[in-house]
Amino acid sequence: MRTLIRVLLVALAYALAGKFGLSLAFVNASATAVWPPTGIALAALLIYGYDVWPGILLGAFIVNAETAGTVITSLGIAAGNTLEAVAGAYLVNRFARGRRAFELPQDIFKFALLAGIVSTCISPIIGVTTLALNRFASWTNFQDIWITWWLGDMAGALIVAPFLLLWSNPQKQRWGTSQLPELGLLITILIFGGWVVFGGLLQHILKNYPLDYLYIPLIVWTAFRFGERETATASMVLLGIAVWGTLHGYGPFVRKSPNASLLLMQTFMMVNTLTGLTLAAMVSRQKESEFADRERAQAALRASEKRYRQLLQSNIVGSMVVDWEGRVFDANDAFLRMLGFSRQDLEEGRVGGGTMTPPEYRVMDEWARVKLKESGMCPPLEKEYIRKDGTRVPVLVGVVFHEEPEQHLVCLVIDASDRRKAIDALRTAYDEMETRVQLRTQELASANQELTREIERRTRAEAALQSLAITDPLTGLCNRRGFTTLADQLFKQARRSGHPFILFLADLDGLKQINDNHGHLEGDHAITAAAAILKDTFRASDVIARIGGDEFAVAVLKDLEETSQQPVLKRLQQKLDEFNNRTHKNYTLGLSVGAAEIRPEGYSSIEALLFQADRKLYEQKRAKKARLIQP
Secondary structure (H helix, E strand, O other), X not given: OHHHHHHHHHHHHHHHHHHHHHOOOOOEOOEOOOOOHHHHHHHHHHHHOHHHHHHHHHHHHHXXXXXXOOHHHHHHHXXXXXXXXXXXXXXXXXXXXXXXXXXXXXXXXXXXXXXHHHHHHHHHHHHHHHHHHOOOOOHHHHHHHHHHHHHHHHHHHHHHHHHHHHHHOOOOOOOOHHHHHHHHHHHHHHHHHHHHHHOOOOHHHHOOOOHHHXXXXXXXXXXXHOOHHHHHXXXXXXXXXXXXXXXXXXXXXXXXXHHHHHHHHHHHHHHXXXXXXXXXXXXXXXXXXXXXXXXXXXXXXXXXXXXXHHHHHHOOOEEEEEEOOOEEEEEOHHHHHHHOOOHHHHHOOOOXXXXXXXXXXXXXXXXXXXXXXXXXXXXXXXXEEEOOOOOEEEEEEEEEEEEOOOOEEEEEEEEOOOHHHHHHHHHHHHHHXXXXXXXXXXXXXXXXXXXXXXXXXXXXXXXXXXXXXXXXXXXXXXXXXXXXXXXXXXXXXXXXXXXXXXXXXXXXXXXXXXXXXXXXXXXXXXXXXXXXXXXXXXXXXXXXEXXXXXXXXXXXXXXXXXOOOHHHHHHHHHHHHHHHHHHOOOOOXXXXXXXXXXXXXXOOOHHHHHHXXXXXXXXXXXXXXXXOOOO
């Protein structure tokens, strides 16, 4: 009965999500760029097991039976959807630790490859072929329908499935209630940022700006401060806002075709989600490692304290722990028996230096304290202590070691009625305490080694996060933030040296046509090829960045012997020609480049300089005066 209920619930969830997804089908009634059922099916199989596969088959059949197909096409598509989910769940269980795939960064990449890329090819192959054979899809549109189907399934697997899996797993809360105000601020900025980017707010002012990059710091913030579960939730919230805004014509991904707009948006959200989950996993592992190190350190401290207590209590020589003023904090039974005190007397504070040290020996105690503070050691003291009954007993007192955290002294007290016996006993006690000091030294050395390794791990993690924040993930060049930071250094150098500061802006020609005619993967290849040509053309000291979808910028500190930018532009044109002749693409790779030479003396900051240069160059490009390189 439990399995039956689960099957029916999976079928219902699949059917409702599928109905929503097919309402956004534009290239074919059965193919959509938004398909959350893939994530629902994959998560259900990983959470409940393979027994719920009939629910996926039933839900997929119900959804597709309401489209333009027949019973046969609906069964074929449903079979493909079910096989895709089962294959994805098997691969994740086999190679990526199943529903715990998001605990380690390497397993996240395996999940993305196996469940997001490999298994999601099954449903579009079976589904589109079934539609084409039954004449519900044209063979000429096979590629467009297949890509839309595949990317829709991939987004469901990489965005929806992690959200469901992470919330189904029992997970320790890694952030405390003190972070609730920060969480509230994050949610507010998340929703407001979504409204700015995809809600139409200030659309006429910010239309040409790469606002999609605003999402990256929000995801990094969530991953670094809260964890994997919260990162997946933030991605789901941003996805919902992005789908709504893109369909209503708002945001940076809007194109002439609604399907192309959704595909661009989904691709960006998938990359953003995987980046956030990977960062969250790295930070969580680092926190767990720090927690484990603290637990080990506390356990070592407890074990050390236990050994210390055992040594103190088991010592046949009288031992006591005092502060610099002579107050007794602890003592063993041998010491208490020697002076006739009980454990209760010690706990109630009736054992102390002021009551058991005769007045004539207090000058000796003061001399010993001065000696200890100056040199860290003093010879054994021959003195007397007053017993509880008022009688005196000759003792030999030696300070063994100094407890640094509490500023306490550990002293050995020996009955000196028999001097030779007392001296032998004190030597034995010294040996025992020396062993204790050696053990403590070894423990501290081990702890220092662990701390050094932890600092190295933290340094590497911080370096990786910093690199990610200023690097464009597709080309490996600087992003807009990294460009501003590094160009500021050149700007300051130009002000000191008096050399001109040159800014090149380049647009990749025809990127939209390449995406429409050859697919977005080929568009990405064109962007990376343009980036490689720019890196090969300019110097290593120049700052090269991708600042937008098809926009590049280069900041150059000009040498005094250089007279124009024409040699650089000719070299760039030569590199483009070599690439086009070598690759024989169905399109020609071209760049439109504008160059502005600016004297930095009149500008107070790199931001002001870049703003003026950007406006100047775009005015030139609109007037077709800066198109120095033709495709």
